[in-house]
Amino acid sequence: MHGGGAAATLRYMTHVPPPAEELVLLDRELARLDARRLQLLHRRAWLLSVLGPVVAPPSRPPARAVSGPGPAAPPVWSAPVPAGPAAVSGGRGAQNVLLVLGGLLLAVAAIAFTLFSWGEMGIAGRSAVLAAVTAGALAAPAALLRRGLTSTAEALAAVALLLTVLDAYALHAVALPDADGLAFAATAAAVLAGGWAVYGVVLGRLRLPLPAAVVAAQLPLVLGAAAADASALVTGWALLLTAAADLALVLRGGRLAVRVTAGAGAGCAGPLALLTAVFLSLSAGGVAGAVGPGVLLLAGAGVAAACGWRAPREWAVAAGAVAGSAAVAAVGGVVRPGVPGNWATVVYLLCAAALVPVLRVRAVPRPLGGGVLGASAAVAGWAVLWALPVTAVALLGPVEAAAGPWSGAPEGLRAASGSPAPWQGGAAPVALLVAAALLGWLCSGRALSGAPGAVPGARVRTAAGAGALGLVWCAVPAALLVADAPYAVAVAVELLSVAGLLAWAVRREPDAVTGTALGCAGAGAVGAGLLAAASEPATYAVFLVLAAVCAVTAVRAGALVVRAALAVGAVLCAVVPAVCVGVSLGWGAYGAVVVLAVPAATVVLGARLRQAAVALSVEGAGASGALVAVVVAVPRPPVLALVLALAGVLAAATALRAARRPFAGYLAAVLFVLASWVRLAASEVAEPEAYTLPVSVAAFAVGLLRRRRDAETSSWAAYGPALGVTLVPSLMAAWGDPHWLRPLVLGAAALAVTLVGAHRRLQAPLVLGGAVLALDALHELAPHVVQVFDALPRWAFPALAGLLLLAVGATYEQRLRDARRVRESLGRMR
Incomplete structure (x- = not known):
């Protein structure tokens, strides 16, 4: 081209x-x-x-030459940027630094003068210096503000405020040395707070005096109480009054710095006052001693409520929570000394419940009411956590208390749970029921119906209903434990609660309440089963009743999920009596055959059920029963081989259905192979090939016919059982054979199987044959490898290992690619 x-x-x-x-x-x-x-x-x-001569124009970058007939032009980024604002801001920053440094130097000089040079001057000189310096420092900012030097005025105002503090110190040291230090400090703080406030109002453009006045105002009442050796209650009142004054400043508005400072002061003084009152209330030995802290707590609740009435939404919620908590602590603290110790929680819970009707008052802002409701909920949650250990002991106590299965029925529930009278006493179930009543009221929607737009949504009501149901159920075993109910009564009540919950749950649509009912029923079934383990008749009765209840409710359930869950529960409950039959008859490992009756029933039932999800759940639960049977039969290998074979028969029967064939067929093959291996090992057969080769030939013929009919059949399903029946037992025999003939023949056979699998692209022969060949070769080479390592020096093995790691690390990516290719090649095989 x-x-x-x-x-x-x-x-x-x-x-x-x-x-x-x-x-x-x-x-x-x-x-x-x-x-x-x-x-x-x-x-x-x-x-x-516009900027004037302050800004010097930067040098203009040269334009780039552009080749070509067009006119040359600089790029867009060559346009200069004015440096005016940066220069101005930099100048102001330098000015502020200079002013701050100057103010610090003046402050240091004033402190040094007060501490070291004061005593060298007479009374007149001292007065003159104090008056002149302080007056000058206070007057200078006014003149500076008139000239527009605001930053300089702020710096000198800070020095002036510090000088007033030093003046107060000097006055106490010279003029009033005998005055009480705390009392003088309280008076000085009050005077300084008032003076700084007036000074800040007069010079309104200064930003520092008013926040400084707020800081000084935090001290007079507290220091005054300390000076008077007041009690902790009086100190709490001083802190509360200080916090109330701060909150008034916050709500009044004004400058942001003043409101922030006052808010910080209230955030420190208010909690300290309330915590002091709570401590005094809890430590009071009688009703009279709890009245004073209670009044303080109520006053704090009033201050918080008044603040929340005008505060924004977020702060109003927090104020409502504080007000509600303080009110509960106040009233409950007064009533607490008059009741037994373990009932104090119920007293506080009832006080929290009394707060809920406040939400029906339309005049109460909704955020404030929400905070009060949050405080009530927090108290209720604490009471529930306090009471739940009793329920846990009643349900799970038999695990540790029982000396062994069927050790004998105890007299009462406490003996069955191995627990004495719980320290919560009878207050635990009462607390759970009161908390459940609160949630039930919220679920009904009447708790908030008085407030406009405050009716709870469907999700909130459903969650409240679920919580109420769960707490009512938790109260039942707690009450049984507290009352030390007789053993038979406790078992019967728990069974009735399970049956009642299931019968009620199957009539509802699936939601949070239904899920809670099912969960409580499951926990109750576990508790009843653990409790029944102490007695043989009780074990049979409880689990048979549970299996029947789950089966009946599963039939009546409308929701598919509920029906599947109940069907699984029925099968699992039926497994326990099947295990117990062998134990009662003394059959030992032979009892596993009885356990297999439950999986056999699930195989038949799964084939007749119309709903696939329920059928699959039933069959899965039956498979767990078969696993239990295998565990029971482990001590006797011949019985274990029989159980594995019977389980394989059940899996093969399940595989007759097209929907279960892929998984059940593989499972049946694996179980049959395992059964043959266990049987050979249990019989101590020295020549396993005599038994396995005929089976392998027959299985291989069946697999070959299946592959001819369906070319898509996996090689594992067609040839895996035939190869596994012979190769693995032969490999186990070869590892214990000291002669060379069996390993040689086995290696040759494994090599032939591997080559056939590679040639015909069959995964099962390739993997099984290769694995057996590698293990056989390892067995034959192991003595020689040991001799080689014995001949090598001890440093040779770490060196070889290091070289191997370096080689693998250097070719890591290539090894990954090789492994990926091998995996893909195996995946493409049948």
Whole structure:
């Protein structure tokens, strides 16, 4: 192809216009850039004229030369940027630094003068210096503000405020040395707070005096109480009054700095006051001693409520929570000394419940009411956590208390649980029931119906109903434990509660309440089963009743999920009596055959059930029963082989259904192979090939016929059982055979199987044959390897290991690619 033709073809493929058209485009673009540059230069000139001589124009970057006939133009980023604002801000920053340093130096000088040079001057000199310096420092900011030097005025005002503090110290040290230090400090703080406040109001443009006055105002009442050796209650009142004054400043508005400072002060003084009152209330030995802290707590609740009435939404919720908590602590603290110790929680819970009707008052803002409800919920949650251990002991106590299964029925539930009278006493079930009543009231919607727009949503009501149901159920075993109910009564009540919950749950649509009912029923079934383990008749009765109840409710359940869950529960409950039959008859490992009756029933039932999800759940539960049977039969290998074979029969029967064939067929093959291995090992057969080869030939023939009928059949399903029946037992026999013939024959057979699998691209022969060949070779080479390692020095093995790691690390990516190729090749095989 000629050069011209190649160039034309290249331009056509890269979409580049001819040179003439490209030149026109470049000229237009450069003209547009020139116009934009001229516009930016005009704007820059105007900005320089506005900023004046403060800003020095930066040097203009040179324009880049553009080749071609078009006019040269600089790039867009060559337009200069004015440096005015940066220069101005930098100047102000330097000014502030200088002012701060100057103020600090003056403050240091004033402190040094007060501490070291004060004693060298007379009374007149001291007075003159104090008056002159303080007056000058206080007056100077006013003159500076008139000249517009605000920053300088702020710096001198800070020095002036510090000088007033030093003046107060000097006054106490010289004029009033005998005055009480705390009392003088309280008086000085009050005077300084008032003076700084007046000074800040007069010089309204200063930002520091008013926040400083708020800080000083935090001290007078607290220091005064300390000076008077007041009690903790009086100190709490001083803190509360200080916090109330701070909150008044916050709500009053004004400068942000004043409100922030006052809010910080209230956040420190208010909690300290309430915590002091709570401590005094809890430590009071009688009703009279709890009245004072209770009044303080009620006052704190009133202050928080008044603050929340006008506060924004988030702060109103927090204020409502504080007000509700303080009110509960106040009333409950007064009543608490008059009741037994374990009933104090119920007293506080009832006080929290009394707060809920406040939400029906329309005048109460909704955020404030929400905070009160949150406080009530927090108290209820604490009471529930306090009471739940009793329920846990009643349900799970038999696990540790029982000396062994069927050790004998105890007299009462406490003996069965191995627990004495719980320290919560009878208050635990009462607390659970009161908390359940609160949630039930919220679920009904009457708790908030008085507030406009406050009716709880469907999800909230459902969650409240679920919580109420769960707490009522938790109260039942707790009450049985507290009352030390007789053993038979406790078992019967727990069974009735399970049956009642299941019968009620199957009539509802699936939701949180239904799930809670099912969960409580399951926990109750576990508790009843653990409790029944102490007696043989009780074990049979409880689990048979549970199996029957689960089966009946599963039939009546409308929701598919509920029906599947109940069906699983029925099967699992039926497994326990099947295990107990063998134990009662003394059959030992032979009892596993009885346990297999439950999986056999599930196989038949699964084939007759119409709903696939329920059928699958039933069959899965039956498979767990078969696993239990295998565990029971482990001590006797011959029985274990029989159980594995019977389980394989059940899996093969399940595989007759097309929907279960892929998984159940593999499972049946594995179980049959395991059964043959266990049987050979249990019989101590020295020549397993005599038994396995005929089976392998027959199984191989069946697999070959299946592959001819269905070419898509996996090689594991067709040839896996035939190969596994012979190769694995032979490998186990070869590892214990000291002669060379069996390993040689086994290695040759495994090599042949591996080659056939590789040639025919069959996964099962390749994997099984290769694994047996590798293990057989390892067995034969192991003595020689041991001799080699014995001959090598001890440092040789770490060195070889290090070299191997280095080689693998250096070719890590290549090894990964090789492993990926092997996996893909195996995946493509049948």
